[in-house]
Amino acid sequence: MKIYQFKKEVGKKITKFDSDFVMSRITQTDKVAHIGCVHLDEDGLIGYHPAVVPQLLLVVHGEGWVRGETDEYLKVHSGEAVFWDKDEWHETKTDTGLTAIVIESEELTTSLLIPLEKV
16 A cells, blocks of 8 residues: 655646646546545445455545555545555544545556655
8 A cells, every 4th residue: 555645745847738637647448447436424434345447546535544454554544545455455534524535447646646745
């Protein structure tokens, strides 16, 4: 399991075409990708299971806890992304609610993401 960030502060200012916004790059893939949005209510849970393909969970609202194949849970917040490899067992849970975008593909490149430096 690897944790990254896609917060505004790590993005790049875009001004091309008279634009004025910040873009935080996520991933790039040449293979089919499945993209969905998960909504976990208070005390929500995505149960412990193996990833069918590499998977990226992008927390866009709320906070929760994630784990990989160990019993150690790490707290994640809005603006953070969690990556699990194919066949890696994982779980996501929240006490207060969490909304996330999930990207699943045989080919997920995380080189565009900024690693999260936990204090």
